[in-house]
Amino acid sequence: MNAWFALLKRDVMLASRLGGGGFVGVIFFLSLVVLAPFALGPDLNLLARVGPALLWIAALLATLIGLDRLFQADEEDGSLDLMRMGDMPMLLVVLAKGIAHWLTTGLPLTLAAPILGLLLAIEPKVLGVVMLSLVMGTPALTFIGAVGAALTVSVRRGGLLLAVIVMPMMIPVMIFGVATASAAASDMMDFITPLTVLAGLSLGSVVVASGVAAMALSEVS
Numbered sequence: 001m002n003a004w005f006a007l008l009k010r011d012v013m014l015a016s017r018l019g020g021g022g023f024v025g026v027i028f029f030l031s032l033v034v035l036a037p038f039a040l041g042p043d044l045n046l047l048a049r050v051g052p053a054l055l056w057i058a059a060l061l062a063t064l065i066g067l068d069r070l071f072q073a074d075e076e077d078g079s080l081d082l083m084r085m086g087d088m089p090m091l092l093v094v095l096a097k098g099i100a101h102w103l104t105t106g107l108p109l110t111l112a113a114p115i116l117g118l119l120l121a122i123e124p125k126v127l128g129v130v131m132l133s134l135v136m137g138t139p140a141l142t143f144i145g146a147v148g149a150a151l152t153v154s155v156r157r158g159g160l161l162l163a164v165i166v167m168p169m170m171i172p173v174m175i176f177g178v179a180t181a182s183a184a185a186s187d188m189m190d191f192i193t194p195l196t197v198l199a200g201l202s203l204g205s206v207v208v209a210s211g212v213a214a215m216a217l218s219e220v221s
Helices: 002-016 021-040 044-064 069-077 079-085 090-119 124-151 159-185 192-219
Strands: none
Touching (some): 021 044, 069 090, 090 124, 159 192
C-alpha cells in the first residue's frame, strides 16, 4: 500500500505542475464555458436550458485532454516496464493513475462548475444537482478514458485515436448526466433515478475499465 500511495502522490504532483494534463484540462473547461454565453447570446432562458449540457460537454472534452499521456509518459521513460516487473498488480497501477487523473482534472472541474454555472444562468437548485452529477459521473469518464490510453500507449501522438475509441463509450455517461440536470429542472421529474444510474456507471467503469486497461498494459511489450 505504501508503494500504491507513492505512485498516486507522484502522479498527482506531475499532473498538478504548470503544463500538466490536469492544469490544461481545467483551463480548457473554464475557457469553453466562459465563451459559451458570447456565442449563444444574452438569452438567459436559452442559456439556462443548454447550460447543464454545456458543462457536461466541457467536462468530457477537458477530461480527454492529457489522457493520451496517462501511461505513455511512463512507457517512454521505462517506468511502465518497471511497474510490470514489480510486485504491484497492474490493476492497482491503473487505479492509482486513474484516481490521480480524476483528482487533478475531474474534481477541479466539479468545484468550478457552480461558479461557471452562474454565467450560464442555471438556477441554484439545478446547479447543485449538476455539481452532484459531475461528482458521480466524471470518474466514469476518467476510467473509460484509461482504457483508450492503455490501448494507445505505444502509439505516438495517439490523442485523436484515443478520442475515437472512448467517446462512443462515454455517451451513456453524458446522457444520464444531462438527464439528471434536466430532471432537476422539472418539478415533475425525479432526478434520483438518473443520478443512481450515473453512480452505477462510474462504479462499473472503475471495476471493469480498470481491469481491461490493466490487461491491455500487460500485453504491451
